[in-house]
Amino acid sequence: MSSTLPKFAFLDPQIDMAHGAGGKATRRLIDDLLGPLLYGTDAPLLPDSARLEIAGSQVLATSDSFVVKPLRFPGGSIGSLAVHGTVNDLAVSGARAQALLVNLVLEAGTETAVLAAELESLSEAARAAGVKIVGGDTKVVEKGKADRMYISTFGIGVPIPGLDPSPYRVRPGDRVLISGPVGDHGITILLARGDLDFEADLCSDSRSVLPLVEALAFVEVGVRWMRDPTRGGVATALNELAGDTGLGIVLRDDDIPLRDAVRSACELLGLDPLHIASEGQFLAVIAAEHAEAALGVLRRTPGGADSRIIGEVREQPSGTVLVANSYGSSRVVDMLVGDPLPRIC
Amino acid sequence: MSSTLPKFAFLDPQIDMAHGAGGKATRRLIDDLLGPLLYGTDAPLLPDSARLEIAGSQVLATSDSFVVKPLRFPGGSIGSLAVHGTVNDLAVSGARAQALLVNLVLEAGTETAVLAAELESLSEAARAAGVKIVGGDTKVVEKGKADRMYISTFGIGVPIPGLDPSPYRVRPGDRVLISGPVGDHGITILLARGDLDFEADLCSDSRSVLPLVEALAFVEVGVRWMRDPTRGGVATALNELAGDTGLGIVLRDDDIPLRDAVRSACELLGLDPLHIASEGQFLAVIAAEHAEAALGVLRRTPGGADSRIIGEVREQPSGTVLVANSYGSSRVVDMLVGDPLPRIC
Numbered sequence: 001m002s003s004t005l006p007k008f009a010f011l012d013p014q015i016d017m018a019h020g021a022g023g024k025a026t027r028r029l030i031d032d033l034l035g036p037l038l039y040g041t042d043a044p045l046l047p048d049s050a051r052l053e054i055a056g057s058q059v060l061a062t063s064d065s066f067v068v069k070p071l072r073f074p075g076g077s078i079g080s081l082a083v084h085g086t087v088n089d090l091a092v093s094g095a096r097a098q099a100l101l102v103n104l105v106l107e108a109g110t111e112t113a114v115l116a117a118e119l120e121s122l123s124e125a126a127r128a129a130g131v132k133i134v135g136g137d138t139k140v141v142e143k144g145k146a147d148r149m150y151i152s153t154f155g156i157g158v159p160i161p162g163l164d165p166s167p168y169r170v171r172p173g174d175r176v177l178i179s180g181p182v183g184d185h186g187i188t189i190l191l192a193r194g195d196l197d198f199e200a201d202l203c204s205d206s207r208s209v210l211p212l213v214e215a216l217a218f219v220e221v222g223v224r225w226m227r228d229p230t231r232g233g234v235a236t237a238l239n240e241l242a243g244d245t246g247l248g249i250v251l252r253d254d255d256i257p258l259r260d261a262v263r264s265a266c267e268l269l270g271l272d273p274l275h276i277a278s279e280g281q282f283l284a285v286i287a288a289e290h291a292e293a294a295l296g297v298l299r300r301t302p303g304g305a306d307s308r309i310i311g312e313v314r315e316q317p318s319g320t321v322l323v324a325n326s327y328g329s330s331r332v333v334d335m336l337v338g339d340p341l342p343r344i345c
Numbered sequence: 346m347s348s349t350l351p352k353f354a355f356l357d358p359q360i361d362m363a364h365g366a367g368g369k370a371t372r373r374l375i376d377d378l379l380g381p382l383l384y385g386t387d388a389p390l391l392p393d394s395a396r397l398e399i400a401g402s403q404v405l406a407t408s409d410s411f412v413v414k415p416l417r418f419p420g421g422s423i424g425s426l427a428v429h430g431t432v433n434d435l436a437v438s439g440a441r442a443q444a445l446l447v448n449l450v451l452e453a454g455t456e457t458a459v460l461a462a463e464l465e466s467l468s469e470a471a472r473a474a475g476v477k478i479v480g481g482d483t484k485v486v487e488k489g490k491a492d493r494m495y496i497s498t499f500g501i502g503v504p505i506p507g508l509d510p511s512p513y514r515v516r517p518g519d520r521v522l523i524s525g526p527v528g529d530h531g532i533t534i535l536l537a538r539g540d541l542d543f544e545a546d547l548c549s550d551s552r553s554v555l556p557l558v559e560a561l562a563f564v565e566v567g568v569r570w571m572r573d574p575t576r577g578g579v580a581t582a583l584n585e586l587a588g589d590t591g592l593g594i595v596l597r598d599d600d601i602p603l604r605d606a607v608r609s610a611c612e613l614l615g616l617d618p619l620h621i622a623s624e625g626q627f628l629a630v631i632a633a634e635h636a637e638a639a640l641g642v643l644r645r646t647p648g649g650a651d652s653r654i655i656g657e658v659r660e661q662p663s664g665t666v667l668v669a670n671s672y673g674s675s676r677v678v679d680m681l682v683g684d685p686l687p688r689i690c
Contacts (some may be wrong), residue, residue, distance in 0.1 A: 008461065015455045020485025029483065033457070037464035038447065038478050052444050055503050057400035063446040063499050099397050101408040102383065103497045105450070110360045112378070116353065119382035133383050134395035137372065141688065147490045152448045152482075152497035154408050155401045155480045158400050186636075213458025297398035341485060 007034045020343075022231020023275070023336025027240070041245050048227065049157070052079035058159050060095035062086055066151045068341040071118065073192035075184075075203030076279070078151055081345060084206050084279060087129045087154035092282050095157030096266030096274040100126060102153055107146035114148060122151075129208040131155070133150035143295050147332035150217030158237065162217040164286075166245040169224040174313040175283045175291035176249060179298060180205065180306040181193035181257040182234050187265045189344045198268060200261035207303065213282065215301040228282045230345055232336040235274035237283055238321045239335040244319050251333075252309035255326040274323070275336045277344050285313060311322040352667035353381045364367075365412075365688075367576020368681025369618070372585075393439035393572065394502070403504050405440035405668050406523070409433055414688040416463065418537035420548030423496055424466030426690060429551050430475045430575065430626060436558040437571035437627050439510050441501030447481035448499055450489035459493060467496075474553040476500070507562040510629075512589040514569040519635035519658040521594060522629045524643060525550065525651040526602040527579050528621030532610045533688045543613060545606035550625035552648065558627065560646040566635040573627045575690055577681040580619035582628055583666045584680040591663050596656035596678075598670040619668070620681045622689050628660060637683045668672060 001271035011032035016249075017026035049062040076084075087097045102122060106115065128131050184205040191200060209228065216223055227237040234256075238249045253272075258273055266273045282311045286294045291309055324330040355378035363370035394407040411427045421429075433440045448466060451460065471478050529550040536545060554573065560569055572582040579601075583594045596619075603618055611618045631639045636654055643652035662677075669675040 015451045016453050017485050018645050055402035057402045063448050065448040065450050067484045094444050103408050103410040105410050106360045137409045139412045141412050145492045154499035185602050273486045
């Protein structure tokens with residue numbers, strides 16, 4: 001043991017909030033520490049779900065932890081978010097959630113009413129999303145050793161016929177779609193904390209995107225890739241795609257749907273809306289010849305009226321996400337760096 | 346909303362440590378709050394795993410959270426414990442773990458070396474148990490909002506041919522077996538905290554019990570029921586069985602395997618060893634005519650040399666666990682009440 005080489009390339013001496021923000025630091029934590037130590041050399045391309053073959057059947061599994069603060073916010077709460085996050089990770093992996101397991105870590109002293117409200121929120125969201133809660137586990141830690149409650153959800157799903165999204169299927173010329181406005185969830189959480197001298201009529205978009213994904217599958221528009229732009233936002237999700245494929249992604253600034261409240265809050269705070277999390281939208285890459293059909297399907301599906309084609313995939317600039325404005329110039333949008341919005345999910 | 350009846354019978358105004366201890370308070374939390382709100386009226390009999398039919402195949406799924414303190418202790422650490430706990434929950438449900446997902450909630454400021462050690466411990470335990478870590482999620486909370494790290498693991502497994510354990514299969518006359526000494530894990534954790542003026546040469550028994558369970562399955566001894574006596578110990582696991590079946594369980598005090606260090610620590614602290622958690626043992630109920638054969642199989646399997654038949658199932662006293670001593674008297678052993686040993690897993 002005296003002179004073994006380090007087994008990982010992660011050099012940060014300790015974990016800080018940025019490692020949980022979903023951006024560059026999270027990617028480094030996964031690529032340089034969790035990957036080599038936990039997943040071995042055959043680490044996956046950070047998929048939202050793991051695809052398993054069990055007893056001859058394809059099963060998709062995903063897991064998420066939720067530490068959102070505050071627990072309740074306009075448009076949702078940690079309970080519903082825990083269901084939507086897991087159902088959506090499966091949906092963008094091309095799977096319909098069948099069963100959820102729910103783990104709770106509770107802080108001693110948490111009021112029963114607060115816990116009961118979140119259990120009801122979990123249950124209601126699961127019923128609405130058509131998924132059954134089949135098990136779980138509960139632990140309690142001392143007062144001051146958690147923040148009322150953390151929830152871990154685990155989802156198991158089955159492949160949706162007609163969908164097999166993968167970064168490897170993405171080709172230059174493909175179009176990039178989004179199912180609705182970006183950043184509603186992240187800015188809602190920030191405002192709900194009351195730290196800002198700024199008010200807005202804004203709700204989290206937290207919801208199941210499964211009906212929209214299933215609508216796309218049904219009409220066979222050839223979905224190449226999907227991702228829900230949660231932590232790190234659209235910019236991080238698309239940078240990961242660009243990095244994984246070596247392709248470039250060019251978005252048109254004017255086409256990115258954005259509510260005024262989100263735009264204003266981002267201007268005030270110096271944040272890029274493309275770094276702000278959504279919890280009820282998804283990105284899809286669709287072959288060019290099917291893009292208008294896909295858009296039509298999404299727009300006709302309840303909850304999809306604000307869908308847009310926001311850009312396209314190109315050969316160049318390799319591994320990069322560009323946003324072009326109407327004046328003919330463009331800017332590079334990188335993954336999220338640092339953590340301007342801690343604990344948004 | 347003004348005059349609806351309460352939807353649950355849980356009357357404690359807040360959550361306290363006892364609700365996480367695995368005993369009576371945990372059972373009330375599950376039966377009176379989580380059950381009605383989360384699982385609906387068709388709540389399961391607290392099984393260790395959920396049995397799902399996915400695409401025509403039987404799949405078992407289980408989930409656990411780990412908040413053990415300290416993170417490292419003689420014989421194991423939170424990382425290996427997280428693997429063993431989940432593999433064992435599946436094993437005693439009659440399933441072989443195929444895949445694990447691992448969620449981390451990390452406290453900002455946790456040293457990378459501490460995290461890396463647990464990732465290695467997870468990975469090594471998974472390899473030894475023959476299960477693959479296929480995914481997970483990582484969140485970070487502020488300093489003071491967790492205790493370095495909490496781990497949630499989710500396991501998916503497939504049924505082991507020849508095993509279909511269920512409380513419904515237990516009959517009067519069946520024998521109760523245990524795979525080794527009770528309470529090693531719980532007392533090890535207590536001593537590792539250094540709160541006691543007591544030292545002992547004791548290690549956690551944390552390990553995968555899958556090889557022992559598979560050995561039983563292979564010889565077709567007719568396993569009726571299994572459970573790993575973790576939080577709440579042997580007494581709680583058997584009281585749950587007695588409660589679920591309405592049968593009585595009578596243990597013989599002299600036959601319960603117990604290390605001297607565990608006996609001494611329990612005497613010193615006024616604890617019943619039957620309430621102390623094991624993390625590498627399991628209880629099995631076997632038809633009387635197969636009990637000696639089952640014992641022989643366990644004892645010949647590596648890690649099973651200390652297996653014992655410790656008692657039997659009877660018609661009476663209904664719903665009760667009795668321990669009979671060699672002087673002809675017996676005592677009722679109830680589920681764990683309160684939480685003498687917080688955060689042991």
